[in-house]
Amino acid sequence: MLVLAVDTSTPTVTTGVAELTPGRAVDVRAERRVDTPRGHAEILTTLILECLAEAGVARSDLDAVVVGAGPGPFTGLRVGMATAAAFADALAIPLHGVCSLDAIRSDAHAGRVLVVTDARRREVYWALYGPDGRVAGPAVDTPADLIDRLRGEQDVDAILGSPEHTRLFGGHAVDGYAAPTTAGLVATARRALESGAAPEPVVPLYLRRPDAVELKDRKR
Structure with a gap:
């Protein structure tokens, strides 16, 4: 099973292509992780296409898409979820959401x-x-x-x-885990991916209202 993974819940844009084989660890075929707090929308699709090319995988070869559903800031999180949903819809493949944490x-x-x-x-x-x-x-x-x-x-x-x-x-901080990885995203969704069951609707975990609201809503 070939899976496209996407996460934009943190300042790091993560995307990659992984192969999931029963009984084996997640095999990451290609991955891009770019720290860009304000540039998610500008680079995400390019990074996805780079990963597909590096992995030698055509879009039509993908079997599923996994996306980090947050929690995360409204605008950045929405970029990743909308892009992942567009790929899944265009390819008619399942979209699985996971908690980014x-x-x-x-x-x-x-x-x-x-x-x-x-x-x-x-x-x-x-x-x-x-x-x-x-x-x-x-x-x-x-x-x-x-x-x-x-x-x-x-x-x-x-x-x-x-x-x-x-x-x-406190004193138990561990470096190197600032954002989800492709392996982590796919591993978190593994049970759902392997079950073959229809995925649940993907709901973003905003946890609070967006910073930007229409003027009429702000007055109300």
Whole structure:
């Protein structure tokens, strides 16, 4: 099974082509990860086409699309989800959405893990994981409020996410997990992909209202 993966929930645009074979690890055939906080829309399609060419895969060879559904800032997240949906629709293949924080967690070792990413407005998106999966979140809070929420919880083994935020939560920050990878996105969707069942509708995890609103809505 050949899968196109897309995520724009963080300042890093991630896209890649991976092969999924039963009983084997996800084989990433090509990947692009570009840090561009304001340039998601300008480069995403180009990066996807580069990955397809590098992997030697035609668009018609793809079997499914996996997209990170956030949480993430409204505009950036919408770019990735709209592009992924357009590819899936044009090719008449399934579109699977996954929580982007789950995909970051998927790349790490098992154990008790906190994932935090930048939500702007001096807030973070976060989720907490145990050995068997997510136990809290996804949600959005200030770092101080999140520390209060987690007070009394068991200690975490690792804190993953954007480096400027992971270091706010103690001494277990692990570098190298600021954004989802192709392998993490596809691995998170693996059960759904292999089941062959029709995917659930993909719903973006904005977790709060967009920054930009029409003037009439702002007055109301």
